[in-house]
Amino acid sequence: MKIALRFALALIIAVALAACKSKPVEEPAPVEDTAPPATETADTRGAPDPRDYTDARNFDNPESLLSKRVIYFDFDKSTVRPEFRDVIAAHAAYMASSASARVTLEGHADERGTREYNLGLGERRGNAVSGLLSAQGARGNQTNVVSYGEERPVCRVSDEDCWAGNRRVEIVYTAR
Amino acid sequence: MTKPTRLLAALVFVLGFFAQAAQAQLEIEIVSGNPSAFPIAIVPFAWEDPDPEPIDTVSQIVSNDLYRSGLFKPMAEADMVDRPRDAEGIRFGTWRLLKVDYIVIGSVRPSPNGMGHDINYQLFDVHSQERLLSQITTVGEGDLRFGAHRVADAIYEALTGVPGAFSTRIAYITSTGEGDDSLYELVVADADGFGPQSIVGSPEPLLSPSWSPDGRKLAYVSFEKGNSEIYIQDVATGAREIISSGQGINGAPSFSPDGTQLAMTLSRTGNPEVFVTDLATGKQSQLTNHWAIDTEPAWSPDGRTIYFTSDRGGKPQIYGISARGGTPQRVTLQGDYNARASVAPDGRKIAVAQGRGNEYRIAVWDLDTERFTVLTPGTLDESPSFAPNGSMVLYATRQGGRGVLSAVSADGNVRQRLVLSDGDVREPAWSPVIR
Numbered sequence: 001m002k003i004a005l006r007f008a009l010a011l012i013i014a015v016a017l018a019a020c021k022s023k024p025v026e027e028p029a030p031v032e033d034t035a036p037p038a039t040e041t042a043d044t045r046g047a048p049d050p051r052d053y054t055d056a057r058n059f060d061n062p063e064s065l066l067s068k069r070v071i072y073f074d075f076d077k078s079t080v081r082p083e084f085r086d087v088i089a090a091h092a093a094y095m096a097s098s099a100s101a102r103v104t105l106e107g108h109a110d111e112r113g114t115r116e117y118n119l120g121l122g123e124r125r126g127n128a129v130s131g132l133l134s135a136q137g138a139r140g141n142q143t144n145v146v147s148y149g150e151e152r153p154v155c156r157v158s159d160e161d162c163w164a165g166n167r168r169v170e171i172v173y174t175a176r
Numbered sequence: 177m178t179k180p181t182r183l184l185a186a187l188v189f190v191l192g193f194f195a196q197a198a199q200a201q202l203e204i205e206i207v208s209g210n211p212s213a214f215p216i217a218i219v220p221f222a223w224e225d226p227d228p229e230p231i232d233t234v235s236q237i238v239s240n241d242l243y244r245s246g247l248f249k250p251m252a253e254a255d256m257v258d259r260p261r262d263a264e265g266i267r268f269g270t271w272r273l274l275k276v277d278y279i280v281i282g283s284v285r286p287s288p289n290g291m292g293h294d295i296n297y298q299l300f301d302v303h304s305q306e307r308l309l310s311q312i313t314t315v316g317e318g319d320l321r322f323g324a325h326r327v328a329d330a331i332y333e334a335l336t337g338v339p340g341a342f343s344t345r346i347a348y349i350t351s352t353g354e355g356d357d358s359l360y361e362l363v364v365a366d367a368d369g370f371g372p373q374s375i376v377g378s379p380e381p382l383l384s385p386s387w388s389p390d391g392r393k394l395a396y397v398s399f400e401k402g403n404s405e406i407y408i409q410d411v412a413t414g415a416r417e418i419i420s421s422g423q424g425i426n427g428a429p430s431f432s433p434d435g436t437q438l439a440m441t442l443s444r445t446g447n448p449e450v451f452v453t454d455l456a457t458g459k460q461s462q463l464t465n466h467w468a469i470d471t472e473p474a475w476s477p478d479g480r481t482i483y484f485t486s487d488r489g490g491k492p493q494i495y496g497i498s499a500r501g502g503t504p505q506r507v508t509l510q511g512d513y514n515a516r517a518s519v520a521p522d523g524r525k526i527a528v529a530q531g532r533g534n535e536y537r538i539a540v541w542d543l544d545t546e547r548f549t550v551l552t553p554g555t556l557d558e559s560p561s562f563a564p565n566g567s568m569v570l571y572a573t574r575q576g577g578r579g580v581l582s583a584v585s586a587d588g589n590v591r592q593r594l595v596l597s598d599g600d601v602r603e604p605a606w607s608p609v610i611r
Contacts, residue, residue, distance in 0.1 A: 114516040114529050114558050115383055116428040116441060117485055117492055120448040120469035123425055146403050147425060151381035
């Protein structure tokens with residue numbers, strides 16, 4: 001009985017492990033997308049104006065601020081740095097134009113400091129972006145903040161470059 | 177991707193303690209020792225069972241426990257010229273010449289009722305030839321390791337006056353794989369790292385395990401549904417209940433010393449505040465009310481004070497507040513960054529993760545002298561957890577790019593590493609003494 005039970009449990013774990021491996025891809029779009037510029041022969045008649053932030057095609061247009069969806073922060077800070085204000089303004093404009101748009105603001109911290117404090121810090125960063133989006137036209141029901149603290153790093157090396165990349169808020173559209 | 181696969185992808189497995197996980201063994205390595213440790217000889221116990229003796233013998237487990245405490249220097253078996261089996265056979269003069277202060281002899285035989293074993297042992301002071309301890313520890317089938325830890329507890333108490341904590345358990349979180357292959361597990365193991373058993377597994381982060389005072393339950397945080405939620409799970413059966421899943425953070429659970437209340441961090445009011453929930457009635461009270469991050473509550477042993485981390489002064493520091501509410505008082509008065517308090521069983525010392533620049537170390541704040549003692553070398557040490565007898569502090573650190581657990585004696589003199597061969601190990605929580 002005991003052996004059978006162990007075997008059954010081992011099987012459950014094996015299934016769970018296998019299932020994890022096939023988890024759907026939910027990676028955010030790359031931030032610094034360095035796609036080559038459109039060639040001369042490309043059909044550009046329908047190309048979106050990169051500064052038209054109401055055009056959903058700009059989410060995949062590396063020329064447009066809408067393609068940038070990660071905001072970075074200084075250590076133990078939740079103040080949005082000036083260089084990211086335009087990115088947030090672009091998303092606020094899109095959200096104002098599309099009532100159905102919904103975003104989850106995923107707040108993150110680097111590995112320094114304690115995990116639960118970093119959960120608080122990630123939330124504070126998410127709230128800072130949420131506040132700016134709202135101030136520029138997004139409705140309250142369009143944004144949702146989730147903090148992952150230091151639990152989901154994009155880089156796992158203990159140095160300043162890596163930490164800087166992990167201190168972030170990811171703007172994840174759950175509906176456009 | 178097909179729908180059934182998606183459903184499976186979200187599967188969280190919750191298991192009772194009897195489930196054996198595919199888990200690498202923790203190995204223990206002493207990184208610094210104590211030159212003034214007591215020399216003691218644990219003579220191999222006579223094995224009086226027709227069944228073969230386990231590879232890890234009772235006397236070796238006792239010897240390893242005492243060694244790990246930092247207070248003892250057990251003699252290697254190979255150096256023992258003599259293996260007495262009873263008191264009459266001990267040639268005290270010889271042991272004195274070998275510079276041994278204490279000697280332990282014993283035997284292991286099947287219990288008279290046919291189930292399990294009786295460990296019969298005696299402890300002598302080599303100099304006075306006095307018998308300090310003579311006991312029989314009876315253990316059930318398959319519990320010899322536990323029995324050996326009980327023997328070590330008794331010897332430790334007889335010689336130091338402080339109850340041993342070798343027969344306790346530790347809980348911790350492991351993380352293996354990256355991205356879509358991520359697997360987080362809540363693991364419970366013996367205090368020496370043996371017998372790790374996964375009690376929860378999830379593709380999403382798990383954190384902040386906290387023991388109930390009877391050692392039967394663990395509260396923890398799980399992101400399995402996308403946002404943080406607090407669960408309480410029965411360690412033996414795997415049965416669990418959800419305690420909090422509101423908007424925002426549901427984090428940092430901590431049982432009150434009498435087990436009737438759970439302190440936690442909730443941010444449903446807009447930013448993290450410390451709350452206390454009565455587990456019988458579900459009645460909740462908000463303890464802190466400040467725009468700062470207030471989190472990581474930890475109870476004083478008398479249940480009267482809750483210590484927590486707050487950056488209300490600009491940087492994270494430990495504050496204390498009456499468990500019934502009131503005005504928080506700042507506790508840690510030195511250092512830039514002091515967080516995640518673990519209160520010593522005597523209630524007079526608080527271990528914290530202390531940050532200075534990019535270095536994080538475990539430091540202990542003495543409430544009486546109002547001074548810090550730094551216990552660890554860094555550089556990314558966190559999550560301190562006092563042993564239930566106050567003798568050691570278990571903590572998480574990084575080594576070679578991955579998370580490992582270490583333990584340091586409360587005086588900082590002896591440090592040991594518990595290494596997992598694969599993945600990250602983090603957030604240790606030392607169980608109370610399980611009676």
